Amino acid sequence: MPATPPPPPVSEEERTRLRSRIKRLLKERDAVLVAHYYVDEDLQRLAEETGGCVADSLEMARFGNAHPARTLVVAGVRFMGETAKILNPEKRVLMPTLQAECSLDLGCPASLFIPFCDAHPDRQVVVYSNTSAEVKARADWVVTSSIAVKLIEHLKARGEKILWAPDRHLGTYIQHVTGADMLLWNATCVVHDEFKGQALAALKRQHPDAAVIAHPESPTAVLDLADVIGSTSQLIEAAKNLPQQKLIVATDRGIFYKMKQAAPGKILMAAPTAGEGATCESCAHCPWMAMNALANLAEVLETGTNEVHVEETVRVKALRATQRMLDFAASIRQKNHGD
Numbered sequence: 001m002p003a004t005p006p007p008p009p010v011s012e013e014e015r016t017r018l019r020s021r022i023k024r025l026l027k028e029r030d031a032v033l034v035a036h037y038y039v040d041e042d043l044q045r046l047a048e049e050t051g052g053c054v055a056d057s058l059e060m061a062r063f064g065n066a067h068p069a070r071t072l073v074v075a076g077v078r079f080m081g082e083t084a085k086i087l088n089p090e091k092r093v094l095m096p097t098l099q100a101e102c103s104l105d106l107g108c109p110a111s112l113f114i115p116f117c118d119a120h121p122d123r124q125v126v127v128y129s130n131t132s133a134e135v136k137a138r139a140d141w142v143v144t145s146s147i148a149v150k151l152i153e154h155l156k157a158r159g160e161k162i163l164w165a166p167d168r169h170l171g172t173y174i175q176h177v178t179g180a181d182m183l184l185w186n187a188t189c190v191v192h193d194e195f196k197g198q199a200l201a202a203l204k205r206q207h208p209d210a211a212v213i214a215h216p217e218s219p220t221a222v223l224d225l226a227d228v229i230g231s232t233s234q235l236i237e238a239a240k241n242l243p244q245q246k247l248i249v250a251t252d253r254g255i256f257y258k259m260k261q262a263a264p265g266k267i268l269m270a271a272p273t274a275g276e277g278a279t280c281e282s283c284a285h286c287p288w289m290a291m292n293a294l295a296n297l298a299e300v301l302e303t304g305t306n307e308v309h310v311e312e313t314v315r316v317k318a319l320r321a322t323q324r325m326l327d328f329a330a331s332i333r334q335k336n337h338g339d
Helices: 012-028 041-049 057-066 078-087 110-118 133-138 148-157 168-178 197-206 232-241 253-262 294-303 312-338
Strands: 031-036 053-055 071-075 092-094 123-128 141-143 161-165 182-184 210-214 246-250 267-270
Touching: 012 031, 012 041, 012 294, 031 041, 031 057, 041 053, 041 253, 041 294, 053 057, 057 071, 057 078, 057 312, 071 078, 071 294, 078 092, 078 133, 078 312, 110 133, 110 161, 123 133, 123 148, 133 312, 141 148, 141 312, 148 161, 148 168, 148 312, 161 168, 168 182, 197 210, 197 246, 210 232, 232 246, 232 253, 246 253, 253 267
Parallel strands: 031 053, 031 071, 071 092, 123 141, 123 161, 161 182, 210 246, 246 267
Antiparallel strands: none
16 A cells, blocks of 8 residues: 555645646646546546546557647556556656556566566467566567456457456456456456455345446455446446446446536445455445545646656567557557447
């Protein structure tokens, strides 16, 4: 868990002052704000109001790559800033804090992962975007949860065996859906791993008219109870389209800001993190995402500190697998558009 606590709350007057300052600085610095669904809603709202982007990690990468701004400000966790720099070496990439880690990234250190890959040379190395630049540099493919199943289906159809990292819950889910031969790295997300199947079943009994929507980083016992399983963007779409008026949501509660926009009037309930084996380390919110705030966002725009750097030889290698992800995602969009 992060050693640095989240920033303290600020008054409404201070929030208004910080928001005005950030908007002015974004213009002055030729910068655009790219925010993940899991950060504080103040930052998501700012990104919307200033022509930036609120999205999952795939769309964040795509948006930052296409936007003409010379500076990208990434509100999220460290691997997201690294991905922006991998794709945009000519741009300056800043983050409100460089201390915002990811348990999946931390759980897959390059020093251990690279020898593991070397020991299995017959497998295509597919890594989740929640990994360091060094791990991406060793991979054949980078993937996000929104396209993971389709990519593994594609590789399976080519007769490939897969080495998957780092999230074992997501890997297990993909393996179940696709039937692919997958060797799984053993790491989990501190948020999604806290959701409890027994407690979720009890909540469903209390609300039999509710649909359960879950991110595939959740444990199998939770996914077995889900009506919809998908990436953050897919869950927002499901919230809009499902007929149920009550939704039990098994992902970071930061998503509620955009989910309420997509499905106004629906009742959103966080899936339970209490129950047998509970430690409540996250309580449905990423402690590292919570480190992004208005104050440190304003500070980084003012000072230009917290710039993300990726060593060039690592960046070039990581770009290959990351660009493959973007190209594959584009081919899916083109096929769907053609259909």
